Amino acid sequence: MITQPIIGAWTFVAIAFFALGILVYVAIRSRTRRLDLEKAIQAFRSLDIEAFRNLVDSGEEAFLRESLSPKKFREIKRQRAWAALIYAWEAGRAAAALAKIGQAAQRSPDPEIAASGVQVAENAFRLRLQTLGACLHLLTEVVLPDLRGPSLPPLVDQYERTAETLFRLGRFSSRGQGLARPKSA
Amino acid sequence: MLSPNWHRALSLFLLISPHVLLGVLAVILYKRRLYREFPCFFAYVLYEIVKFIPLFALYSVQGVTGKEYAYAYCVTLLISIVLRFGVIDEISRNLFRESRFLKVAARRSLQCVTGLLLGVGALLTVYAPGGNSATWYAGIFVVNRGAAMVQSGLLLALLLFSRFLGLSWRRPAFGIALGLAVLTSLDLAMFALRAAFTSEAAADFVDLLITGTYLVCVSIWMGYSLAPEPEPIASPAVLPHDEVETWNRELQQLLKR
Numbered sequence: 001m002i003t004q005p006i007i008g009a010w011t012f013v014a015i016a017f018f019a020l021g022i023l024v025y026v027a028i029r030s031r032t033r034r035l036d037l038e039k040a041i042q043a044f045r046s047l048d049i050e051a052f053r054n055l056v057d058s059g060e061e062a063f064l065r066e067s068l069s070p071k072k073f074r075e076i077k078r079q080r081a082w083a084a085l086i087y088a089w090e091a092g093r094a095a096a097a098l099a100k101i102g103q104a105a106q107r108s109p110d111p112e113i114a115a116s117g118v119q120v121a122e123n124a125f126r127l128r129l130q131t132l133g134a135c136l137h138l139l140t141e142v143v144l145p146d147l148r149g150p151s152l153p154p155l156v157d158q159y160e161r162t163a164e165t166l167f168r169l170g171r172f173s174s175r176g177q178g179l180a181r182p183k184s185a
Numbered sequence: 186m187l188s189p190n191w192h193r194a195l196s197l198f199l200l201i202s203p204h205v206l207l208g209v210l211a212v213i214l215y216k217r218r219l220y221r222e223f224p225c226f227f228a229y230v231l232y233e234i235v236k237f238i239p240l241f242a243l244y245s246v247q248g249v250t251g252k253e254y255a256y257a258y259c260v261t262l263l264i265s266i267v268l269r270f271g272v273i274d275e276i277s278r279n280l281f282r283e284s285r286f287l288k289v290a291a292r293r294s295l296q297c298v299t300g301l302l303l304g305v306g307a308l309l310t311v312y313a314p315g316g317n318s319a320t321w322y323a324g325i326f327v328v329n330r331g332a333a334m335v336q337s338g339l340l341l342a343l344l345l346f347s348r349f350l351g352l353s354w355r356r357p358a359f360g361i362a363l364g365l366a367v368l369t370s371l372d373l374a375m376f377a378l379r380a381a382f383t384s385e386a387a388a389d390f391v392d393l394l395i396t397g398t399y400l401v402c403v404s405i406w407m408g409y410s411l412a413p414e415p416e417p418i419a420s421p422a423v424l425p426h427d428e429v430e431t432w433n434r435e436l437q438q439l440l441k442r
Contacts, residue, residue: 006381009377012330012334012377015334016377019370020367020371026348103283103352121284126286
């Protein structure tokens with residue numbers, strides 16, 4: 001007969017092997033993943049900051065609330081929140097790529113590029129964490145469209161700050177100084 | 186089923202070989218000056234080698250009872266658990282050292298994860314105590330199972346968090362984290378089985394798996410500490426001038442939108 005402690009033991013075994021599976025996946029991905037500037041550029045190109053700003057604009061939302069029937073407003077609000085969520089998610093992915101570029105620049109022998117790298121990485125880390133909060137916020141709006149929440153200006157500001165420092169880093173690098181490939185595992 | 190001779194030979198091989206490799210690893214850590222960067226891990230490696238000598242002597246000497254060996258094993262195991270927590274703290278410090286922002290934000294998140302895991306670990310120790318055996322060393326296995334769960338959870342959180350943020354690991358740090366994560370994950374499984382199945386045959390089999398796992402983990406540490414760091418490549422190959430200009434143009438366009 002299978003007793004409770006034995007079921008418990010096998011549950012722990014299952015948890016352990018699940019964790020092990022994730023570990024193997026992370027280890028393999030870390031070895032195959034390389035810094036891809038092209039992808040980072042493409043990720044940035046795909047993000048239309050104005051469109052995102054428009055999607056999360058509270059004035060626009062108030063106008064829609066007044067002009068549309070409650071049912072239609074909920075439908076439109078859900079669609080807008082979902083679109084903004086995809087933007088925020090993509091911005092987060094781009095931020096992770098930027099963080100890698102920033103860390104690579106941090107190891108440059110040129111102090112100017114290294115300092116810029118620090119700034120890019122710091123801004124990218126901030127942006128990445130902010131996008132996580134924004135995604136949760138927008139997901140709440142998708143589920144509960146009638147909920148009146150605050151707008152998302154910090155995320156937009158953070159994105160712009162990151163883009164600005166990245167732009168500066170690009171200008172420094174174009175003088176022909178080296179960017180180091182990140183020391184990934 | 187293995188014959189007693191084969192079983193003993195395999196047990197001896199799995200007991201001795203990881204500790205010989207740990208000796209080699211200690212030399213590598215010393216020669217590559219990695220002990221300066223990872224002093225706690227270096228101390229852990231040395232401790233694992235030093236603790237093996239009296240334990241192996243107790244295991245080999247005829248007059249020593251199983252209970253005496255179990256006492257010694259459990260005391261050394263508890264010190265190992267404490268040192269592993271130190272190693273995890275060292276890895277997280279090493280990972281976040283280049284970012285002022287992450288030093289605060291990420292470490293705070295990790296503290297929350299630690300608190301959560303400790304709570305779950307304590308609850309499981311109380312509500313899922315393992316087998317019906319009332320022996321004190323079965324209790325030690327339950328404690329180790331809880332510690333392994335907290336440690337593997339922390340290391341997993343660290344690996345996933347770094348992946349989420351796009352943090353770059355240095356090879357030795359990643360190797361230490363990966364090896365320790367594999368060790369603690371499998372410890373979780375093995376010590377859960379060890380606490381539930383207390384028969385001699387089951388205990389022998391699980392002990393073989395535990396020592397085999399240890400050999401795998403030491404091999405991971407060896408591999409990553411020997412692997413060279415990728416050399417920084419000068420920009421013309423990786424980041425050509427025109428590519429940077431394209432990058433600038435792209436960002437200018439983005440900022441003007």
